[in-house]
Amino acid sequence: MEKLAIVLCIILIVQYGLSFIQIKYYRKSMDSLIDDYRGKQGYHLFSGMERRKVGPGAIALIIVDESYIIQKCHVLGGVSILSKFKEVPAYDGKHVGTVLDEHHMMKKTLKKRKKAPAVMQALSMAAEQALVSISKKNITNVN
Secondary structure (H helix, E strand, O other), X not given: OHHHHHHHHHHXXXXXXXXXXXXXXXHHHHHHHHHOOOOOXXXXXXXXXXXXXXXXXXXXXXXXXXXXXXXXXXXXXXXOOOOOOEEOHHHOOOEHHHHHHHHHHHHHHXXXXXXXXXXXXXXXXHHHHHHHHHHHHHXXXXX
């Protein structure tokens, strides 16, 4: 019983350490993405995350301007801490509404039991946040 408790404690410590490394990498990646737009007006950073109980999860970071156009898109997908953010130029210059529409159409074509890919879910979450946040800001500026 003592050995089991020790093993569980070691597992918790290792998990804490790996989580710390992953958070540090996330902050570093986010800061490097922000540095390109530091001091420029009208650009916003949004992130989306999809966690899975089993299988790979994903994190998406997008820079969006006031016209809802994606300027940069970086995605991290995988199951280990060795996963790295990768730039996805396919989304650069696209309207966030178009991205959401494409993802919605993809979801419809998937079988009912099959979940959408984690990267797509994370990107959709970031795009939704961009639409809501920028539109709220525009509404408050009108009043």
